[in-house]
Amino acid sequence: MIQTLAFYLFAALVIASAVMVIMARNPVHSVLWLILAFFNAAGLMVLVGAEFIAALMVIVYVGAVAVLFLFVVMMLDIDFAELRAGFIKNFPLGIAIALVLLAELVLGIGAYQAGTLELGVPSGAAAPLLGDSNTASIGAILYRDYIFLFEGAGIILLVAMIGAIVLTHRKRPAGSRSQQDIGKQNRRNPNEATVMKQPQVGEGVEL
Amino acid sequence: MSYATSLYLTGAEIGLSLAGLVFLLVAAWGGPRSARMLTSLTVTALIVAAIFSAQLFEQATGEVAGRAFGDLYRAGAFGSFAKILIYLAAAAVLVVTPSFFEQRGAYRGEYPVLMLFNAVGMGMMVSATDLMTLYIGLEMSSIASYVLASFLRNDDRSAEAGLKYFVLGALASGIILYGVSLVYGFTGTTNYEGVRAAFAADFATGALFGVVFVLAGLAFKVSAVPFHMWTPDVYEGAPTPVTAFFASAPKVAAMGMLVRMAMDPFAGEVDSWRQIVIFAALASIVVGALGAIGQQNLKRLLAYSSINNVGFILIGLAAATPSGISGVMTYLAIYAAMVVGSFTALLMLRDPEGNNLETFADISGLSTRRPALAWSLLALMFSLAGIPPLFGFWGKFVVFQAAVQADLVALAAIGIAASVIGAFYYIKFIKVMFFDEPVREVEATSPMSHWVVLAICVAIISPLGYLLTIPLGEWTAQAAASFVAAM
Numbered sequence: 118m119i120q121t122l123a124f125y126l127f128a129a130l131v132i133a134s135a136v137m138v139i140m141a142r143n144p145v146h147s148v149l150w151l152i153l154a155f156f157n158a159a160g161l162m163v164l165v166g167a168e169f170i171a172a173l174m175v176i177v178y179v180g181a182v183a184v185l186f187l188f189v190v191m192m193l194d195i196d197f198a199e200l201r202a203g204f205i206k207n208f209p210l211g212i213a214i215a216l217v218l219l220a221e222l223v224l225g226i227g228a229y230q231a232g233t234l235e236l237g238v239p240s241g242a243a244a245p246l247l248g249d250s251n252t253a254s255i256g257a258i259l260y261r262d263y264i265f266l267f268e269g270a271g272i273i274l275l276v277a278m279i280g281a282i283v284l285t286h287r288k289r290p291a292g293s294r295s296q297q298d299i300g301k302q303n304r305r306n307p308n309e310a311t312v313m314k315q316p317q318v319g320e321g322v323e324l
Numbered sequence: 325m326s327y328a329t330s331l332y333l334t335g336a337e338i339g340l341s342l343a344g345l346v347f348l349l350v351a352a353w354g355g356p357r358s359a360r361m362l363t364s365l366t367v368t369a370l371i372v373a374a375i376f377s378a379q380l381f382e383q384a385t386g387e388v389a390g391r392a393f394g395d396l397y398r399a400g401a402f403g404s405f406a407k408i409l410i411y412l413a414a415a416a417v418l419v420v421t422p423s424f425f426e427q428r429g430a431y432r433g434e435y436p437v438l439m440l441f442n443a444v445g446m447g448m449m450v451s452a453t454d455l456m457t458l459y460i461g462l463e464m465s466s467i468a469s470y471v472l473a474s475f476l477r478n479d480d481r482s483a484e485a486g487l488k489y490f491v492l493g494a495l496a497s498g499i500i501l502y503g504v505s506l507v508y509g510f511t512g513t514t515n516y517e518g519v520r521a522a523f524a525a526d527f528a529t530g531a532l533f534g535v536v537f538v539l540a541g542l543a544f545k546v547s548a549v550p551f552h553m554w555t556p557d558v559y560e561g562a563p564t565p566v567t568a569f570f571a572s573a574p575k576v577a578a579m580g581m582l583v584r585m586a587m588d589p590f591a592g593e594v595d596s597w598r599q600i601v602i603f604a605a606l607a608s609i610v611v612g613a614l615g616a617i618g619q620q621n622l623k624r625l626l627a628y629s630s631i632n633n634v635g636f637i638l639i640g641l642a643a644a645t646p647s648g649i650s651g652v653m654t655y656l657a658i659y660a661a662m663v664v665g666s667f668t669a670l671l672m673l674r675d676p677e678g679n680n681l682e683t684f685a686d687i688s689g690l691s692t693r694r695p696a697l698a699w700s701l702l703a704l705m706f707s708l709a710g711i712p713p714l715f716g717f718w719g720k721f722v723v724f725q726a727a728v729q730a731d732l733v734a735l736a737a738i739g740i741a742a743s744v745i746g747a748f749y750y751i752k753f754i755k756v757m758f759f760d761e762p763v764r765e766v767e768a769t770s771p772m773s774h775w776v777v778l779a780i781c782v783a784i785i786s787p788l789g790y791l792l793t794i795p796l797g798e799w800t801a802q803a804a805a806s807f808v809a810a811m
Contacts, residue, residue: 265334265393269448269460272341276441276464279348280471283434284486 120164123228126221127160144193148186155179156218160225168229169252330392333380333399336373336407337447343369344440351433359433363422366436367415370443374411377404381799395515396454400806403451405653405799406580410446413572413660414439416780419773420668421565427678430476439569442468446577453588455504455514458581462500462545465574466493472569473562485561492554496544503537506530507589519589527593535590539600542585545578548638549607552631556615559627564680567623568667571630572660579634583641583652587807594644601642602735606742608635613745620683622670625749626663629708632746633659639732639739640723648726649804654796655719658707658785662716665781666704672697672770672778681764684752689762697770698757700782707785709750710743715789722797 134157137150155178162171259267316322331338347362354362380390381404390399418439425431441464448461470493474486508514510531511522523531544551559567590597612632619625637659640651673681673690681687691698707716720743727736784792 262394263396263456265330265396266456266460268341269457269464272344272441272444273460273464273467276438276468276471279434279438279441280467283432283438283471284474284477 120228123224127157131157144189333392337444340444348437359431362433362436370411370415374408377407380404396457397451398453402803402806405803406450407447409576410573414443416664417569424565438468449577450580453516472566476563481561485558489558496541500541503534506534516589524592542582548604549611556624556627560624571663576656605635605638609742616749639727643726643730646804650800651722651726653800654722658719661781661784668778669701672774674767686764688756688760690757693766705750705753709747713787715785
């Protein structure tokens with residue numbers, strides 16, 4: 118019973134917040150709705166017993182989205198004073214969202230305690246693996262059966278990193294103009310920096 | 325299977341990866357000064373890896389013995405033979421690399437490190453017996469190649485080549501991955517043996533789509549027509565030593581991967597893929613030969629020549645018999661020597677200011693200025709054209725023989741006829757070098773290392789190479805037999 122309730126709650130909120138992601142006028146709000154959508158999707162994963170994927174959803178997506186959020190804030194010219202202006206007016210709405218999240222937490226934990234939804238009986242090659250907790254199963258597959266490929270994928274990432282650095286990193290030449298040498302600037306004195314000239318009328322100056 | 329055995333069988337990859345990691349640290353701390361030393365160390369590491377692979381090759385009794393990591397990887401005779409070629413070709417190219425980049429002040433320790441990881445990826449490609457291993461090896465090699473192509477980052481052409489290669493290579497990888505996902509979806513396994521068994525039970529139309537997508541993506545990687553368009557641009561734009569590398573080792577790796585793909589998981593569906601391979605072979609021969617005729621740039625011309633040669637190699641694959649596979653491997657071995665030799669000769673062509681000479685106009689009358697170099701180029705070009713006294717002929721002979729034995733007489737006949745067109749532009753080399761008036765100043769000396777590599781390559785493709793026919797035939801037959809053992 119509690120699982121069904123939790124499912125409809127999470128599912129409805131995923132859809133609603135996904136709609137809000139594209140409907141919100143403010144990009145920062147969009148990102149916040151996106152985070153809500155990910156949290157609810159993680160709740161759905163908990164319901165079917167895939168707690169590892171639920172954790173990944175929160176850690177990876179929400180973590181990545183936090184970075185995305187930073188980029189949005191950095192790249193766009195957003196007036197934060199204006200954003201804060203409606204604080205009192207929107208306060209009840211904020212409280213309502215906080216309550217919804219609290220209810221979700223309670224429901225989610227309750228549903229997890231009540232046991233997972235039975236989606237079907239695992240069969241074939243998947244059967245023994247689903248016996249363990251799925252974090253342990255994924256770990257076993259990744260680090261025992263496919264360790265060779267896992268390490269290979271690691272080397273691919275290393276190669277990509279080397280490539281990015283090789284192609285973009287350049288050492289500035291020592292005498293380059295773009296670098297300010299404060300000590301050198303302070304050491305300047307008027308005798309070196311300026312020259313007195315007495316040009317003849319009609320002739321140029323040679324510097 | 326214990327981990328110790330698996331680690332031993334994948335020893336070449338693991339050793340090269342560890343060497344790469346250590347060299348990377350040296351490059352990071354040593355800066356550009358360490359680049360030369362790292363190059364020598366990398367060449368040594370590659371040669372050691374080749375010797376190790378040769379040892380595995382001798383021990384291999386059929387592919388079944390060499391399974392590693394639960395049949396993700398197989399260190400059999402075929403994989404080991406291909407790896408020896410790959411490592412030696414990469415080492416030879418690396419020997420002639422530093423002076424080119426040093427002249428432009430752009431040589432860095434990361435170059436040999438990227439080459440090492442590239443070699444690791446290529447080794448995984450030819451030894452893969454699982455679609456996932458194949459993809460990871462392919463990506464490792466490709467990503468390193470994209471960076472190598474744009475290594476001269478201040479040169480617009482190099483950057484353009486890198487970008488083009490990256491965009492088209494990523495597209496091809498995507499196509500392969502889509503094909504792999506279809507094959508996996510219809511068979512339920514990514515293991516080659518599993519795929520073959522599942523295909524034997526039921527070969528659905530969707531699976532056929534998967535096979536076609538995988539072959540199309542692999543055809544891109546070997547630059548077979550109609551997926552060849554990137555080749556001339558990338559070969560022309562990339563720094564010449566990188567082009568030499570692209571034309572040799574990765575080509576051997578991609579062809580090895582294609583052969584294993586066709587002869588292991590898709591072995592039961594020869595009729596399905598043979599027409600694709602035959603079309604690609606004939607189109608490559610014709611387009612490669614006709615496209616090369618109008619070229620003025622020598623690197624572009626060699627790019628078309630490599631497309632042309634891939635066509636001949638594919639004829640051996642189209643035969644789909646052990647003798648065909650043995651022909652493919654023989655051709656690849658000779659081809660690698662010819663390509664490394666030709667590009668080394670190109671690297672030796674410099675004017676006194678150190679600029680590389682890359683067009684026909686630049687090399688006119690070369691025989692009066694650099695007779696030894698001109699004669700070497702002549703031998704290499706005749707060998708690429710397959711003119712009999714030279715060893716290049718033997719490669720063409722074995723693949724055509726295999727095609728005829730497999731009742732593909734028409735294919736062989738068209739291929740032989742088209743190879744005559746190719747002779748035209750190779751002979752143009754001779755005309756320009758020996759009969760035209762000299763125009764440009766050519767530097768009179770070349771580094772000793774270049775001469776050594778060139779001499780080895782020319783010795784292999786010279787009539788002396790025929791001494792190799794018997795051992796080469798035995799080795800390649802052993803490599804091809806590993807598929808029969810696995811079937």
